[in-house]
Amino acid sequence: MSYTNQLVEVDGLTQSFGGRRVLRDLRVSLPPGIHALLGPNGAGKTTLINILSTLIRPDAGRARVLGLDVYADRTQLRQKIALTGQYAAVDEALSGTENLDMMGQLFGLSRSAARRRGGLLLDQFGLTASKSAKVSTYSGGMRRKLDIAISLIAEPELIFLDEPTTGLDTRSRQALWDEIHRLADRGTSVFLTTQYLDEAEALADQILVLDDGRIVAEGTADELKELVGGAAIQLHDGAGHLQVEHATDGTAADVSRTLAELATQHPHLAVTVRKPSMDEVFLQLTGQPTEGASS
Numbered sequence: 001m002s003y004t005n006q007l008v009e010v011d012g013l014t015q016s017f018g019g020r021r022v023l024r025d026l027r028v029s030l031p032p033g034i035h036a037l038l039g040p041n042g043a044g045k046t047t048l049i050n051i052l053s054t055l056i057r058p059d060a061g062r063a064r065v066l067g068l069d070v071y072a073d074r075t076q077l078r079q080k081i082a083l084t085g086q087y088a089a090v091d092e093a094l095s096g097t098e099n100l101d102m103m104g105q106l107f108g109l110s111r112s113a114a115r116r117r118g119g120l121l122l123d124q125f126g127l128t129a130s131k132s133a134k135v136s137t138y139s140g141g142m143r144r145k146l147d148i149a150i151s152l153i154a155e156p157e158l159i160f161l162d163e164p165t166t167g168l169d170t171r172s173r174q175a176l177w178d179e180i181h182r183l184a185d186r187g188t189s190v191f192l193t194t195q196y197l198d199e200a201e202a203l204a205d206q207i208l209v210l211d212d213g214r215i216v217a218e219g220t221a222d223e224l225k226e227l228v229g230g231a232a233i234q235l236h237d238g239a240g241h242l243q244v245e246h247a248t249d250g251t252a253a254d255v256s257r258t259l260a261e262l263a264t265q266h267p268h269l270a271v272t273v274r275k276p277s278m279d280e281v282f283l284q285l286t287g288q289p290t291e292g293a294s295s
Ligand SMILES: Nc1ncnc2c1ncn2[C@@H]1O[C@H](COP(=O)(O)OP(=O)(O)OP(=O)(O)O)[C@@H](O)[C@H]1O
Pocket: 017, 018, 022, 039, 040, 041, 042, 043, 044, 045, 046, 047, 048
């Protein structure tokens, strides 16, 4: 297998904790870009992100990120990636600005560049008013935002975001989405886990669905929707009960031909063209609704 140019290459990756298999013989190959890992609670998402970001040594199999082995080349790899979700980088005794200054300079930015970019990130995440206060006085949400800002300061080649918007307010969530798009435009790849399907759909080029330690589906949001069946024409009675469902490829020609047939048989039923939502896709693939499912 050639590992050149791939962002992530995983082959036969297996991980167990206390005799329980959490990842099962994973095979994944991802080009640079934005990738979302979706899965229900306990599916193994954090375990996979921890292996790819060098925090855990896998039991068996190979994993390469940016062409580097996650264990053998971990020192080199750590200089090219950033990981959020653990608050590990945040120093409680320093202010928000000081944390960003320090991490920016650790990643090789000049003092003035670190201060400038740090100021921008503090502003984007709504932390400007608290920038001089010690982090020990921050709320949980504020720490989370600062953790994300810190990981974005050096514009790494690849950033891992473990459920980055869980618990964030709408403004910060939007700020993070904007920042992810901006980073991607500048060539930084993103690998994120999320329970929000709209987030995966809005951000990711490719979505991996992980269930019980296995990748059960992979593709763009549209490709995943195709997997659970394409569009359908539905006819409802006056009480809103579904009476007839007819598959369609969704094209105008097919919809109009099908409707012409249905109209003669059921002239008084109401027509809807239904497309599967990402929530339905997720439910069908994993058998579980998502926490973030809105419908
Ligand atoms: N260090 C560990 N020791 C023992 N069991 C672990 C360890 N880390 C994870 N597990 C178990 O492995 C399984 C997968 O956990 P993981 O955190 O990877 O799932 P997840 O998909 O990220 O879930 P969530 O969405 O709830 O965060 C869980 O059953 C968890 O309890």
